[in-house]
Amino acid sequence: MIWTDVIGVLSCVLVVTVVRATRISPPADIAPPMRAPIRVALLMGMAITTASSSFVIVHGPEAMRLPVVIVTVLFAPGYALVVFRRLDDAVDELVLAVALSLALLVVTGTLMAGFGLWQPGVLVSLSTVVTAPALAWHATYLFLLPAAATRVPPARD
Amino acid sequence: MTDLKIPSVSRVRLRTATPGGRTWHPVLIVAALSLWALSLPAVDLSRINGYGLISVLPPTYFVAIGMLCAGFAAALVGSAGPRTLLAYPLALLTLFHLVVPIVFAEPRYSYVYKHIAVARYISEFGGIDRTVDIYHNWPGIFAAAAVFSDVAGLDPAVFANWADPFFATCGALAVYFLARSLTTDPRRVCVTVWLYVMTSSGSQVYFAPQSLGFFLALVALGVGIRWLGPTASDRTRPLFRAVEGRIVARAGRLLTRAPWVSHLRLLPVGAAHLPGSVPLARGAVGGRAAGGALLLMATAVVITHQLSPFFLAMWLGALVVSGRLRAWWMPVAVVGLMAFWIYLSYDYISLHFTLFAFDPFENVKGTQASIPAPGSPEFRIVGLSARVLIVLIVGAAALSWWPAHRSRRETFVWIVAVAPAVVLLVQSYGGEAIYRVVMFMLPLVCYLASRAIATRPRRRPRLRILVMGVTSFLVSSLFLLNYFGLDQVNNVQPQEVRASEWFETNAPPGAMLAYLNGYAPTPATAAYAEHLNVDGNWGGGIFSDTRFAGYAGRALTAADLPDIIETWRSMSRSGEVFVMIGPTQIAAVETYQYSPPGSIRKFVSALLNDPALQIVYQDGDAYILRVVTSSPE
Numbered sequence: 062m063i064w065t066d067v068i069g070v071l072s073c074v075l076v077v078t079v080v081r082a083t084r085i086s087p088p089a090d091i092a093p094p095m096r097a098p099i100r101v102a103l104l105m106g107m108a109i110t111t112a113s114s115s116f117v118i119v120h121g122p123e124a125m126r127l128p129v130v131i132v133t134v135l136f137a138p139g140y141a142l143v144v145f146r147r148l149d150d151a152v153d154e155l156v157l158a159v160a161l162s163l164a165l166l167v168v169t170g171t172l173m174a175g176f177g178l179w180q181p182g183v184l185v186s187l188s189t190v191v192t193a194p195a196l197a198w199h200a201t202y203l204f205l206l207p208a209a210a211t212r213v214p215p216a217r218d
Numbered sequence: 219m220t221d222l223k224i225p226s227v228s229r230v231r232l233r234t235a236t237p238g239g240r241t242w243h244p245v246l247i248v249a250a251l252s253l254w255a256l257s258l259p260a261v262d263l264s265r266i267n268g269y270g271l272i273s274v275l276p277p278t279y280f281v282a283i284g285m286l287c288a289g290f291a292a293a294l295v296g297s298a299g300p301r302t303l304l305a306y307p308l309a310l311l312t313l314f315h316l317v318v319p320i321v322f323a324e325p326r327y328s329y330v331y332k333h334i335a336v337a338r339y340i341s342e343f344g345g346i347d348r349t350v351d352i353y354h355n356w357p358g359i360f361a362a363a364a365v366f367s368d369v370a371g372l373d374p375a376v377f378a379n380w381a382d383p384f385f386a387t388c389g390a391l392a393v394y395f396l397a398r399s400l401t402t403d404p405r406r407v408c409v410t411v412w413l414y415v416m417t418s419s420g421s422q423v424y425f426a427p428q429s430l431g432f433f434l435a436l437v438a439l440g441v442g443i444r445w446l447g448p449t450a451s452d453r454t455r456p457l458f459r460a461v462e463g464r465i466v467a468r469a470g471r472l473l474t475r476a477p478w479v480s481h482l483r484l485l486p487v488g489a490a491h492l493p494g495s496v497p498l499a500r501g502a503v504g505g506r507a508a509g510g511a512l513l514l515m516a517t518a519v520v521i522t523h524q525l526s527p528f529f530l531a532m533w534l535g536a537l538v539v540s541g542r543l544r545a546w547w548m549p550v551a552v553v554g555l556m557a558f559w560i561y562l563s564y565d566y567i568s569l570h571f572t573l574f575a576f577d578p579f580e581n582v583k584g585t586q587a588s589i590p591a592p593g594s595p596e597f598r599i600v601g602l603s604a605r606v607l608i609v610l611i612v613g614a615a616a617l618s619w620w621p622a623h624r625s626r627r628e629t630f631v632w633i634v635a636v637a638p639a640v641v642l643l644v645q646s647y648g649g650e651a652i653y654r655v656v657m658f659m660l661p662l663v664c665y666l667a668s669r670a671i672a673t674r675p676r677r678r679p680r681l682r683i684l685v686m687g688v689t690s691f692l693v694s695s696l697f698l699l700n701y702f703g704l705d706q707v708n709n710v711q712p713q714e715v716r717a718s719e720w721f722e723t724n725a726p727p728g729a730m731l732a733y734l735n736g737y738a739p740t741p742a743t744a745a746y747a748e749h750l751n752v753d754g755n756w757g758g759g760i761f762s763d764t765r766f767a768g769y770a771g772r773a774l775t776a777a778d779l780p781d782i783i784e785t786w787r788s789m790s791r792s793g794e795v796f797v798m799i800g801p802t803q804i805a806a807v808e809t810y811q812y813s814p815p816g817s818i819r820k821f822v823s824a825l826l827n828d829p830a831l832q833i834v835y836q837d838g839d840a841y842i843l844r845v846v847t848s849s850p851e
Contacts, residue, residue: 118369130370146507152304156395159388160437161511163362163430164518170361171521179344181368 063119065186069112072194080201101203104144108196111137114185133188138162141192144199243302246289247309253282254313261321263709268596268809270705271321272698279313283694284687286310290412291686294672295679300404307390307412310694314415314701315386315423318379324710324739325378328802330425331710331718331739332756333360335746337374340364342744348566350747351756355563358522359430374425375715375742381425385433389422390415392436393661399444400631400665409668414661416693417611419604420701422657431519431526436661438515439533439634445508448544509545520555525647527556529658532637540630570754574644581646591771591811600703603696608656610693615666628666635662706805710739713837714800718742720835721796721842725749728792734818735761737806738798751789758789761812765789773817776824783830783845795845797831 114133117125139158148154166184173179257278267273290306292298318326325334336353340346341364346354353360367374390411397410422432520527531552537543560567567573575581592598619628638658645651675682718740721731727748731740736759741749751758760766760774765785769778786795799822807818825831826841835842 118371123371127370127372130366134366134369142511150398152391153395153398156388156391156437157441157511160392160434160515164434164515166362166365167358167430167518167522168514170365171358174340174344174346174357174361174364177345179340181365184365185369 063116065189066113066115069189069193072190073108073112073197076194076198077201080198081205097203101200104140104196104200104203107132107137107140108193108200111189111196112193114189115182118182118185130185133185134166135159135162137192137196138165138188141195144196243289243293243298243305246285247305250282250285250289251309251312253278253285257282258317258320261317263321266706266709268594268706269600269699269703270708271317271702275698275702280695283310283313283698284691286313287690287694288683288687291683291690294405294409294686295675295683300408303405303408304394304411307408307415308387310412311386311390311415312383314697315383318382322379322709323712324715325375325425326382326705326708326710327424328708328710328737328739330378331715331742332746333425333427334374334378335741335743336360337363337367338742338744339747341367341374347747348563349754350750351754352524352566352570353427355566356427356522356524356559358518359425359427362430363425378425381429382420382423385429386415386418386423388433389418389429389436392433392440393664396436396440396443396661397665397668399440400628403672405674406665406668406672409672410661410665412690413611413614413664413667413671416690416697417607417664418660418697419607419653419657421653427523428526428654428657431523432657434515434519434522435526435530435533435658438512438519438530439537441508441512441515442534442537442543442545442548446505446512446545446548447542505545509548512548513551516552517555520552520559525641525645525651525654526658527552528641529638529654531556532640533634533658536634536637537630540633542630575646576644577646578643581642581644582652583646583649593810594808594815597704597809600699603699603703607693607696607700610696611660611663611667614670615663618668618670619666622669628669631662631666635659635666704809707737707802707809710802711800711838711840713840714798714802715739715742716837717798717800717835717840717842720837721798722746722749724835725796726792726794728790729794729796730758730786730790730792731756731796731798732758732786732789733760733798733800734803734822735759735806735812737803738800739802740798750791752791753789758786758795761807763789770812773814774821776821776828778821779824779828779830786845793847796834797825797843797845798841799825799843800840 110129110132114129117129121129136158139161140154142161143154143158148157169184170181173181173184257276260276260278261271261274263271263274265274286306286309290303290310293302293306325331333353336351336357337360339350339354340357340360346357346361348355363374363377366372366377370377393414394407394411397407401407422429516527516530519530531549534543534549534552538546538549560573593601619632623629636659638655641647641651641655647654671686718731718738719742722741722743722745725731729749730751731749733740736757738757740746741756746756750756758765760782761770766782769782774782783795786797787793789795804818804822807813808815812818813821825843826833830846831843832846833841834844
């Protein structure tokens with residue numbers, strides 16, 4: 062289902078454009094305090110990987126298939142949820158993201174198997190359409206934040 | 219006015235930074251990992267003895283472990299930062315668990331193959347059949363694996379071998395997440411992870427439902443403690459005061475007034491209302507988001523594993539009783555989800571299992587109780603190492619907690635830790651419940667044990683480094699003995715896997731596969747449902763099926779064959795019987811001493827030469843025999 066990749070990529074572009082233009086920000090209590098270049102690169106990389114996953118799975122080189130599927134299925138869905146909450150710890154964020162991704166995979170996989178509607182490709186497509194724009198939104202928002210030099214130290218726990 | 223002593227800047231610097239510490243810790247970790255990598259090519263699996271992989275690991279492997287133990291002790295006694303401290307347990311975990319996919323050609327443990335078969339079934343047929351077996355009634359991890367397999371174009375057997383390091387890492391990071399929900403001290407968090415990596419068994423790190431259930435349940439517990447604890451505003455809400463506040467207060471009063479409880483100071487009185495009882499909420503995750511995440515993970519646990527949701531419900535219930543969870547309906551919701559799922563599976567369960575067995579003394583017995591003999595000397599030592607590890611960590615937790623028990627701040631952790639043991643009142647889970655209870659208790663016990671270890675030494679830091687380093691190395695060695703000690707049985711040979719797949723691909727539908735015991739890598743393919751026996755179960759093992767009760771513990775001879783073959787025939791749906799013989803089964807019989815030493819090889823020889831059995835497949839020392847049907851006169 063390559064068309065979902067087209068939708069995913071277009072959604073990402075649209076989201077980036079809208080966020081850049083309007084500077085929509087999350088509520089102050091969950092907003093990250095500063096720009097984090099590694100985090101921006103990581104999230105944008107994850108968004109691009111997820112948005113292009115269906116194409117890579119079908120037409121991409123064999124060596125790229127496994128890493129793309131791992132990112133799309135085991136990390137991206139959870140990160141798309143977790144990034145909208147401020148956790149202040151990268152490991153906490155990783156654990157929650159993987160747990161939520163696995164939980165979503167288990168629940169949707171069981172639903173598909175239980176109802177006899179086995180379409181793993183659709184699951185990837187859904188992930189492409191939903192999670193890629195969410196990750197792109199957050200990465201863009203983070204990119205627009207003030208750089209670390211002007212940051213205010215985050216409040217201690 | 220109190221005269222506060224404020225340390226000077228130079229003193230603070232001395233305490234918080236070790237000159238050069240930032241450089242030599244990463245160097246040490248990289249050196250240990252390099253030494254480990256260099257030691258792997260020297261591993262020769264053909265020389266494994268009764269102590270498993272540990273008998274063929276080169277000395278450099280143990281040197282690498284020793285380096286990490288010494289480095290962690292130095293980092294802890296010194297003033298290394300939390301990232302450095304966390305890097306040590308993660309490196310140790312790599313040394314322990316990444317060995318498996320690198321050294322073993324096939325997925326370890328013969329019982330993994332039925333999990334692979336279910337994932338292959340779902341992938342091939344695109345659905346489940348609740349009448350086939352228990353796995354089709356709790357298909358969570360298999361459905362997830364089938365999705366992953368289909369999308370990635372990888373067979374489940376390929377990534378099943380990597381499940382070990384994957385779930386080990388997930389488990390360790392989940393313990394980190396849970397410990398951070400309980401304390402703000404990063405040293406304690408890292409010590410908890412270190413202890414967990416050294417003492418956890420292998421039962422939660424292979425391709426199995428409980429591995430995923432364990433990981434998700436741990437994270438769900440962490441979410442509950444961290445973000446769903448009672449807040450100051452809760453105490454003013456009418457609903458909280460009317461319902462939860464009253465229940466919690468009553469439960470607390472009831473428990474704390476009981477003489478034995480008040481003596482032991484198990485519960486802080488009115489814990490939910492103590493100021494500072496919720497100091498640990500970190501980050502900005504709202505109650506609804508946290509509740510939603512917890513319910514999503516709980517749902518995944520419920521549809522993945524039979525016991526894990528019970529443990530999760532017990533954990534959450536213990537939190538409610540001790541006033542640490544404001545969402546009192548959360549354990550109720552988990553029990554409701556469990557009840558719904560059992561209702562959907564009831565047709566199958568009622569035919570094959572006993573839902574409740576109210577016999578705690580019987581339930582507490584492990585699977586070893588069914589073995590007729592004490593097992594080989596090596597097996598007994600390996601079993602002892604597991605028990606010593608548990609005693610050590612529980613003892614450390616008790617010793618660590620006792621000096622501070624009067625403050626009652628961590629008493630609730632004990633309550634949550636022991637809550638899973640309630641399952642032993644109602645289920646034995648085929649003798650496995652006791653192992654699962656220990657598995658679910660371990661993270662919290664490690665947290666309790668970390669208290670004393672994580673405190674900074676006031677005197678003789680070098681002695682502390684020495685003691686901690688040596689102790690860590692000894693405990694790591696016990697772990698290795700426990701984890702790799704049964705590899706003569708667990709190391710499945712490729713020829714056995716090929717033989718198993720040959721049977722399922724070539725045998726006519728209705729034919730049954732018989733074997734010595736369950737330590738054969740069967741079933742393994744999506745076609746396995748065509749070969750179930752008359753009971754609807756897989757296979758017929760001489761030492762694992764109740765029909766052969768009289769055979770375990772004595773030497774089998776050729777004279778026993780006619781009766782054995784007749785019993786196998788009676789178990790087959792079509793009357794067709796194939797027999798699988800392989801090195802893993804023989805190793806299991808000898809290790810667990812299902813028959814006297816040396817006798818099983820003579821019996822296997824008799825099997826291979828018996829005219830009633832015809833060899834239809836041979837791959838090295840793996841055989842498939844077919845029971846010859848006598849032609850009617």
